[in-house]
Amino acid sequence: MKALVSKDQNHEMTLLFILIVLGIAFSIFSESFFKIGNMLAISAQMAELSLLTLGMSVCIISGGFDLSIGAMAGLSSVCLAVLISSGMDMGLTIILVLGLLLLCGLINGILIGYLRINSMLVTLGTSSVFMGIAIVISQGRAISGLTEEFAVFGQQYLGVIPVQTMILIVILAFSFLILSYSTWGRRIYLIGSNYEVARFAGINCGFNIMLVYVYSAAMAFLASLILTSRLATGRADLGETYVMQSVAAAVFGGIGINGGSGNLAGAILGVAVFVIISNGFNMLDFSQYAQQIVIGSILIVFLAYRAQRNQE
Amino acid sequence: MRDSREFILQIAQLNKTYSGNQVLNNVNFDLKLGEVHALVGENGAGKSTLIKIIAGVEKPDPGAEIIFDGCPAVNLSPSKSVQMGISVIYQDISLFPNLSVAENICIGGQKGPFIKWQQMFETARSALNKLGAIDIDPHMALGEISIGQRQMVALARALTHEARVIIMDEPTSSLSANEVKALYNTIQILKNENKSLIYISHKFEEVFRVADRISVLRDGELIASKDAREFDEQSLISMMVGREIRFPPLHNEEVAGKKIFEVTGLSKEPLFRDISFSLYENEILGMTGLVGAGRSEMAQTLFGLIKADKGRIFMGGKEISIKSAVDAIKNGICYLPEDRRGQGIFRIQSMAKNITAAKLESILNRYRLLSRPKEMAVSEYYMDRLNIKPRLPDISADKMSGGNQQKVLFSRWLNARPRILIADEPSSGIDVATKAEIHKLLRELAASGVGVILISSDLPETLAVCDRILVMRNGNIVEQISSMESSQEELIRKGLMG
């Protein structure tokens, strides 16, 4: 059995197992946990972190990091709010802001892919700049005055299914497709496994890495679209707490921190574990602080266990 | 055993196997006090493995007996061997580019919690002076001095640490003539202080100049260990090569066909300059010379990884421009790199992904997406054709033997439909059977119209497989010979000495 299941699949099985155990535990202690309504709520809660984690995961798979996703989300949120509250057409606004974020991603990508500057340094610096622009535009305030129409992304349902869940499903399917079945996705794995080998295999590393950061900027945009709509405000700092959470979820979901391994299904399971813990704890009236402790502990214990096993 | 006081190091019944490959076979080696003991042998003969075991970096197979200074040395580790007084001078590995020269010399030997800078500089100065390296300033950061000077710094460290056994691995490979002279003096000084040296070199001139005793390793076995005076150049070369040409000659019978590839005046300072050669249909062109002669760099330039200063490249009579590896592959130039682990194989990826990496276009379906059935078909085709076993495309590459990994690399480039295939040391560290398969494959490729360039330091191989041989030294092509009319000895002399 063990020989047939590859390491990656093994890891996802473990995560699934953790999810089921958590689900049973919460169902025992709280009647309302295992209801369709709550399940849909969980899927909606997952959307924002999931989208950012997708972006982060692809960066990590390619052998880098994008610490600027939070700042990009903040910048996008502020721009969306300012433009829409000033009466601009929603469709045009979305196109403009998406364009702006892709430009941000392009800047990251050029510095990292072509100039070969360390991704952590670059995104650390650009995150300050993006955040700075967002704060300047918003003058440090939360911007309200968003239209009814704009609420569609974070507050409304398609039938019984929350719109953000739909967005997540579509994006997840799309991302899974391009990462597993496009030449770009394959090359990202190869570059992440060993940059030098990829170079010697004739892969255009600079260009492919650049696209990684454009992709993660696009994810930051979508996450901020949902967040801004859900909160009905534009805020510069709205993405900040998600940065480290997305790293944690990705790594927890089996994305190898050294690049080249892991897959998006695992990353989403990682997000699911985090969100279910937080949802379940809320039902049980546990404080969010306890959640933080549990999530941190699981992360460290689980990773230590895995690192230990890999050594053997 | 002989009187142990005469010997500082005695090694008996040393075996070493890497994943089923025996690299050292029952080696008995000893080192006398105050002796310079040269270790010679071809690439892959087992010299570096022997050194690594003495330095504690690699563990021998059980049953080996290592006696240092009369005491059995068990469970050697790198730091333990340093403490015992064994100092290996690797090119760069043991130095700290961010620290000063003086610290690199003195590090590890300080007493007390505080650094005594003044004393350290003086110690370093006197060690360097002893080596005649008066031009090296101990205050400079190590990263700022030349590679040759770093070698002197490493030597000075061995001197300062009162090492009793000093192992030098190709110490002159990056030294200038003056530095080499200083090195000879140093060796004399060390001998006078009753230190023992193991000296590894490809250059016979040096070996005869410094060595008291010479041991010859061939294919993991210690062939001879005799007083240096009992050897002469001829006997040493024939001992190193030892065997009849093991590979059946695979020369092509027909007279060379039309010219398919030409390079003129290709230069990249300081790596190589003014490289011009042509490649004819149906021909395997050999390139030989010492490591560092510029062969790999030249090949990487043709493959677009290094930008040439000048030079022109013609494919089938038409000039082509190669600015990147993508260009090179588009033009059908493929390069199979020398460093399999560092440049060739994606170790954590499957065999299939390794095979298809350079030409993903070959496994696309009609929606331009990767097709798993196609990927399997392509992988299995090459695994069959190159006889890669077990035939499991999904197994990760690091679980396979070196020979299989090399075949996977060949598959990768065959799948990229090469017009010119440059194979850089394709048979290094690979068992004999696989070597022969690879040679056959190269010949088949040449026969099918692919231009094949074989870069190799393995002379029997070069002579057996190639039709024409270019010899490179210090970045220049120094000789062009037909393999039919030359011998290994002649080749060694031209490439290695000169």
Added chain:
Amino acid sequence: MQRLQKNALFNKRDLHLILIIVILGFFISYNAPEFIQVRNLSNILGNNSVYGIMAIGMTLILVTGNIDISVGAVFAITGMTAASFANYADAAGITTPFLVFAVSMLAGAALGFINGYLVAKIKLPAIIITLGNMSIMRGLLLLLTQGAWVSGMPEWLTVLARTKYLGLYASTYLWLFTALFVFALLKFTVLGRGILAVGGNSTGAQRIGINQKMVYIFVFSVFGALTGLASTIYIANLGSAQPVAGMGYELTLIAASIIGGTSIFGGKASILGTCLGVILLGIIANAMVLALVPVYWQSLVTGLVIILAILFSYREERI
């Protein structure tokens, strides 16, 4: 001439930074004369000593090729510990700040030890381990305190914020001592050179018998202790401690170190450079206040400075 450079107190990078700071200073004083006043300058040095002390610790971590994301949480915990202890001590009739400092630094060192131990023991990048620890520490702190502040600091502690010697605040001297201490550690001790050696070539360091695990544990513990020192100054300045203090500090500290010429790949550090980096960021912030630029420009300007510094060192390293 290489030699001159090596022997001089400043390296080239530090000189560049000093030059930039001086030019910037002239420019600012031209537009806002109050900048150059002693009172303003001493305020800049005083206000930034909290960052300054911690940035030195972060530099020490970066030298070994590691990183510490959890510093903000350690800052908050030690701050709360120090504040609670100060109130407790005051009730018990103790009126010396030294004990408060000692307790805070010990708490910080203990937390740093945990970080260092895990980094040395588990073969995982420090960024992941300290990330997990940050979550645990911050969570624990918030759980225990329920988010409540500790205020009403005793007078004998808060007086430190106003104490000046020779025109400089007491905290500035603590920063200076820290800088000298760590500078001396790196320059004159075998341990310090070992830290640099591990950062420059960790395999080589192990070959000559340097205990890499001990080095990791040591630098993380020192960073913890320095964070404790800084947080005590912080609560003395503010007169209160908050469990949410220190959020986002890690980025500022890493930025100051990088601006000062420390490499995140390890092996290269300049303590003076780090201090100059903190001062540069501090001056920019101050100038913007003086120029009545709204505070919300600060992040943008800081970001641009960081990007410039990165591009600058990138160029330097390539050539």
